Amino acid sequence: xxxxxxxxxxxxxxxxxxxxxxxxxxxxxxxxxxxxxxxxxxxxxxxxxxxxxxxxxxxxxxxxxxxxxxxxxxxxxxxxxxxxxxxxxxxxxxxxxxxxxxxxxxxxxxxxxxxxxxxxxxxxxxxxxxxxxxxxxxxxxxxxxxxxxxxxxxxxxxxxxxxxxxxxxxxxxxxxxxxxxxxxxxxxxxxxxxxxxxxxxxxxxxxxxxxxxxxxxxxxxxxxxxxxxxxxxxxxxxxxxxxxxxxxxxxxxxxxxxxxxxxxxxxxxxxxxxxxxxxxxxxxxxxxxxxxxxxxxxxxxxxxxxxxxxxxxxxxxxxxxxxxxxxxxxxxxxxxxxxxxxxxxxxxxxxxxxxxxxxx
Numbered sequence: 001x002x003x004x005x006x007x008x009x010x011x012x013x014x015x016x017x018x019x020x021x022x023x024x025x026x027x028x029x030x031x032x033x034x035x036x037x038x039x040x041x042x043x044x045x046x047x048x049x050x051x052x053x054x055x056x057x058x059x060x061x062x063x064x065x066x067x068x069x070x071x072x073x074x075x076x077x078x079x080x081x082x083x084x085x086x087x088x089x090x091x092x093x094x095x096x097x098x099x100x101x102x103x104x105x106x107x108x109x110x111x112x113x114x115x116x117x118x119x120x121x122x123x124x125x126x127x128x129x130x131x132x133x134x135x136x137x138x139x140x141x142x143x144x145x146x147x148x149x150x151x152x153x154x155x156x157x158x159x160x161x162x163x164x165x166x167x168x169x170x171x172x173x174x175x176x177x178x179x180x181x182x183x184x185x186x187x188x189x190x191x192x193x194x195x196x197x198x199x200x201x202x203x204x205x206x207x208x209x210x211x212x213x214x215x216x217x218x219x220x221x222x223x224x225x226x227x228x229x230x231x232x233x234x235x236x237x238x239x240x241x242x243x244x245x246x247x248x249x250x251x252x253x254x255x256x257x258x259x260x261x262x263x264x265x266x267x268x269x270x271x272x273x274x275x276x277x278x279x280x281x282x283x284x285x286x287x288x289x290x291x292x293x294x295x296x297x298x299x300x301x302x303x304x305x306x307x308x309x310x311x312x313x314x315x316x317x318x319x320x321x322x323x324x325x326x327x328x329x330x331x332x333x334x335x336x337x338x339x340x341x342x343x344x345x346x347x348x349x350x351x352x353x354x355x356x357x358x359x360x
Contacts, residue, residue, distance in 0.1 A: 057276065061121055065089035065114070068121055069276065072229045074098040074207060076125065077270045078107075078118060090114035091141040092272055095233050096122045097226065099204025102131040106224050106233050108145040108158075112180055115148025132202060134159045134211060135191075136235030137218045138167035139248075142272070146187045147180040159200070160191040161213055163220035194222060212261065216254030217244070217272075223261045230267040237261070240274030240281050243288065243324045246333040251296075251340055255289050258282065287319055292330070296337030306334040 060076065061068040064085035069077045078094040094107030096118065103122050108115045115133075122130050133156050135143045143164075149156050160168070168188045194200050200211045210225040217236045224233040236244070237257050244254075262282055269277040292313070299309040310330035315322060324330065 060125065063087075063089070063117065065091075066117075068096075071231055071268050071270075071276075074126075075226065075229070075231055076121075077233075077268075077276055078121075079275060080109075080273070089117065092236075093270055093274075094118060094142075095224070095270055096125065096130075097204065097207065097209055097224075098122070098126045098128075099207035101205030102202070103128045104132040104134060104202065104204060104209060104224075105130045105149070105156075106134050106136070107142045107235075108133060108135055108149065110141045111145045112148035113145070115145030117148075119149050119151070130156045132157045132159060132204075134222065134224055135164060135168075136222045136224070136233075136272070137220060138164045139218065139236065142235065143168055144184070147183045150183070150187075155187060158187055158191045159194055159202075159211060159222075160188075161194045161196055161220040161222060163196070164218075164222075165189075165191050165193070167219070196220075214253075214257040214260065216250055216252075216257040218248045219250075221257065223257075225261070230263055230265055231270070232261050232263070232267060233270045234258070234261060234272060234277075236272035238269060238271040238277060238282060238285060240271040240277045240285070241320065241322055242274050243322045243329050244285075244333070245325075245329065246336040249333075249336050251289070251293065251333070251337050255286065255293075258286060258289075284319055288315060288322055291315055291319075292333045293337060296334045297341065299334075300338050300341045306338055307331050309334045 057069040057071060057077075059067050060070050065082060065087040066078055066080045066089070069079060071077055074097065076096040078090065078096070080090040080093055082088045082091055088110055091110040091114070092107055094105065094109060097104045097106070103126050105115075105118050105122055107118075109118065119130050122128070129151055130149060133146070133149055135146075135158065137143070138160075146155075146158060149158075165188060169185065194211050194213055196213050199213055202209045202211065207226070210227075212223045212225055214221045214223055214237065221235055221237055223235065223237065225231070237254065246254075262279070267279065269279075269282055271277050271281075295309055295313045296306075310328070310333075313330050313334070
């Protein structure tokens with residue numbers, strides 16, 4: 001089987017089109033989620049464990065594409081399971097958080113069908129349609145489904161950072177031919193802005209939720225955090241036993257954002273892809289990222305290319321198995337580090353030049 005093309009993490013094609021074949025999907029998509037379908041060909045026990053159900057969590061709803069796990073009273077995680085039936089209705093993970101006065105859904109998923117399902121689940125569980133939707137970043141498997149939340153012409157408040165809104169509105173041709181393109185664009189244009197410096201606290205009535213602006217996986221990411229009980233929705237800043245896609249990543253910020261959102265007390269972490277995580281899973285991801293950084297720094301400035309470095313990279317057995325959805329994921333990660341180190345070196349040279357000649 002040939003290696004699939006590298007997916008650029010831009011968007012998902014219309015997932016609501018009946019009869020869209022796997023070949024058509026792979027040809028049309030440019031999403032972080034597309035690799036999940038490619039991986040389904042492996043059929044390994046590892047891939048099954050990636051989406052294993054947490055025995056401590058009650059499953060309150062299940063579809064071929066996702067399941068809804070109750071984490072605590074009023075807090076649920078949506079865990080996408082696209083490999084089960086090769087169904088990419090949602091693709092990314094997300095969640096539902098309810099208070100007495102409002103209901104928040106995290107992510108708008110890969111298409112309107114996935115968002116509509118999440119909204120309907122929120123309604124069935126709480127008696128209310130979502131009042132707020134938070135999109136963690138601009139990649140299509142998290143952002144494309146916003147029109148699915150519209151009911152009777154009314155939409156919930158949709159929260160993004162200004163940078164995410166800007167990136168969502170950049171038309172790169174990835175959404176051409178989608179029937180909801182005009183409506184989706186209008187929803188992006190009217191998003192509620194997350195404070196880029198201080199974040200926002202949303203009071204849902206007896207339950208406050210923090211929207212924390214971060215960066216690393218993309219130029220603008222958001223974590224959604226509940227203090228009590230302690231839950232963090234990481235978006236794609238965390239991939240559980242899946243090697244991350246570094247296509248739009250600034251590696252040092254990526255790692256720092258993961259660390260900044262970790263807590264010293266027992267916490268449930270919901271990743272952007274994969275099963276529910278705990279502290280050990282997050283530490284495992286950080287160890288993987290450390291191995292990548294070490295390899296990149298070792299060869300930066302030498303004649304070794306990112307491709308050659310990637311071929312030599314082997315994660316320690318102690319870290320367990322980490323799925324790569326494309327053979328070039330290591331190379332992309334090394335390239336991201338080399339690019340950041342190159343920019344860092346240029347800044348140091350400029351600072352040194354200014355120090356030696358202040359009038360220059």
